[in-house]
Every structure is written in structure tokens, then in C-alpha cells.
Amino acid sequence: MITTSAASLVTRMRLKRELSKTAFAQLVGVPASTITRIESGIVDPTYSMLQKIASGAGFTLSGTLSDVGSDAPYAAAVERIQNASSVERRRLVKKLAQTAILAPVTKRPGVRIFSLDRPIGDFVRYLEQRGANPTVSSLEAVADDIASTRSFTPVVYVERPEDLDDLTPMSPTARSSVIVLPITENVRKFTRWVNGTAMLAPEWGMLDALASPGRQTDVARTFLPQLAARVTMTREAGAAA
Template sequence: MDAATIVKRIRATDGLSRADLARLADVSASTVGRIESGKLDPTWSTLQKMLEATGMVLAGKTVVSAGDATAVSSARAILEGKLDAASPRWRRSWARAGWTTAAMTPESVLGLAVLAGNAAKFSRRSRQPLYVELPDQRQWQDLPRALAAAGVDYAISGLVATTPDRATAPASSPIIYVTNPRRVVEQLGLVETAPLRGTMLVSPVAGEMEGVETEGGLRFVSRVQAMLDAFASGGRQPEKAEAVALTWPAREDVPA
């Protein structure tokens, strides 16, 4: 895959303009444009800066997520106004893009959420998720209730966990954090399903269960974590999460 294609795919994945990618990677916009037009054959270090700034890696003949969960934990810290809790790597890159200020625009929130989610795709993490359901499960809430009854610590995430009525809202593919998904499958006799067909069980690796909130007898991650996890998920969750990101400052003020 040539350099022009690599850069175009990086931009297309995250919906970045040439200027956006240039700021994130600390290169000039003209450099990005010249690479894409085939007028510049960049050094590997230049390409690596663009890949690292967006959390992407080369895999065969394509560009894919690095599966770096610190991208989401850092984005959560930024949106919660806890700048010092963000990874310095991401903080520096996002500061150049203007994504670390308290006065973030809806478009900035969306840009940050899309990039963080794509950099931290669950399917690309070393601890890949399991998709499961209870035997004879009728609604998605049955599974977290069974976890609680079995004494398993858990937290629900994904698009459903961003909604005001999240304990009763319908969901097609919720995400549930548990420490050891495989052990939980054996303990509860869960049935494994095809990806995106059941509930995703995934191990927390970057503080995802910090600040768990209980509503309607169910345990949820914070709404900002849930939004970012929706972008890191598959199916239609990222597409639907855009509306949540674009209204984020109006729903919950971003602290200074």
C-alpha cells in the first residue's frame, strides 16, 4: 500500500480534514496534501507520526485500529475536565487539534470521540470481547441481573448507557464489563453468539469501571465512558453515537 493510500485511509476513517490530520501529527497541511497527491514520498517517520497520532496501525494491505484503550480513557478525562489524567501522548496531540479546552464545540467533541473510539476498537484489543446471551433470555437486562445474583461485579456500557432511561431502554447490543469474561461464561452457563448478535462481555483495562452509577437496580459506567465505548464498538453503535456526541455539551457541561 502506497503512502497516499495510507494517508487517505487514515483521514477517511476518522473523518479528518487535511488540516486536522496535520495538527494532530504535528506536520504541515501542505505535507499531507502533497503525500495524498503523490507529489511527496514521505519518510517512514512522517507516516508513523500520522498513524500514532490517530491510533492506527498497518495490517497487511489496510489501515486498522491499534486497539489502544488509553485513547478512550484519555478522551474521557478530557471531557470530564481532568486534563492531567489523560495520557501525555494523546493530550499533546489533541491539544494541537484544539480538543483539550473547556469551551469545546459539538464538532470538537465529535472529532475527539470518533478518533478515540476508532483508536480503541474492541475488536482490535488483545483481550477481545465475547458475545453471549443467557439461555432463554428475553431482554438484555436479564443478563446483568443474573450477574448481580451470582455476585459478579459488572458495569453496563455502550449506546444504551447514554440514554436518560438507560435501565429500561431497549438495546440490541449492549456492552458489559466484567473482570474475566470467560469465567463468567462458564459460571453462568452463557451461550456464545456471533459477534454483534448478543451482549458483549469485555474486560476493563483502562479504568472503565471507575465511577460506576446504579440506576433501576443496574450498574452502569459513566455516560461519557458509554458514549466513547459506543464509538469503539461495532454494528450501528458508532453511527448512532454521533448524535450523542454532537449534543454532549448541551446535555452535560464540560468542566473547565
């Protein structure tokens, strides 16, 4: 049960994310004026609106404000991008780094990290042979290609990570690693097939790359302008067709 006022709750969400009202509004997908009016007590939002704001900011609504720990903010962000106009799409893609911090890949439910002793393409084919139904994310999904490993730490979703007991867990001596996460309904919603491989939408792949540990985040940031230009051209091409 929520006992604090909506104004106080929304303000706490925003301050925990260390964002201005404008940046916070962009993150959760509502007008900045709405956040301002809620925080000032001028508007008393409905419960569904509070849920939308909390979900977009990566929180659950309860007696205390707690991180969701799920991919719900990712799904909301990708859906906003795919439904936006060309100009708005470019701006939203450049803001993906803000969304990525809401769901670090290593803190998601069911995550497992394994040593990667083969090219990512070979690893994905092995998972397919195992019947794990892998879905590729991170920079490989951004590039639509698993012929070469672009990510320092690739991210792959499978049906049941807990069943992959034959893989070697990550260790300090391993040369590289792969992050394996369970497939969720949100992942299924944004999965597409590229040259016979199940991949997440490029925007989601970018989010996972930005939310990965180590140098992966810095590398992903350098690709943001390219992705912004790409999704804008894709939208314009689709409109022309």
C-alpha cells in the same frame, strides 16, 4: 527500536487514519501546528511526545506501526473532554466518531459475544449475582439507565469474561446479542455509580456505541449532538456551583 524519522512516522500514522493534519491533531490532542512542524521536519519531537501522538491515534511505537487494540485512545479522549472548557468540550464530543474507529469493540483483547435473551437490566443483575462486577457502557451509559435496552448490541465490562461459560454464545439464530469485555484500569478510572449500577462515563459509552457493529454506529451518531449539549451544561453547572 524505532528507525524511521519522526516526520515520516507521524505522517504514516495520519495517512493510515485518513485524516487531515487538523483532524489528526484534534484526534491525538496536540495543536495542528505541532503536527505540521513535525511532518515538515522543523521540530524533532521527544520520545514522550511521539508516544502521546501514537497512543492518541491508536498505535504502538515499534519497528513497525501497529494498532494498539486497546482502550487507551478512549481514555485519552474522555480525559481531554472532561478537562476541556465548555466550548471545547462540545467540539471534542462531536469528534468522538474519529476516536471510536481506533478500537472497535469486537476487536478488543478478551472480547466475548453472547446471545441476549433478557432485558439488559436483568442481564446486569445476573452478572452482579455471579460476582462478575459488571460495568455498563454503550447507549445505556449515555442515558444513565438500564431500565430499557437502548442499544442494538449492549456493551458490558466484567472482571473475567472467560469465566462466563454458562452464557450462550452468539449464534445466527439469536434475536439479539451483548458484547462482554474485560475491565481494564482505564475502565475503572472512568466508572461511576448511577442508581446502584456501575456505569462508564457517558463519553466512553458513546465511544463504545460508535465502535459497535451493525446499525449501532448510525444510531449513536444521532445522539452525538445531545451528548455535546449535555456535557456542556454539566460543565457550566459545575462551574456555577
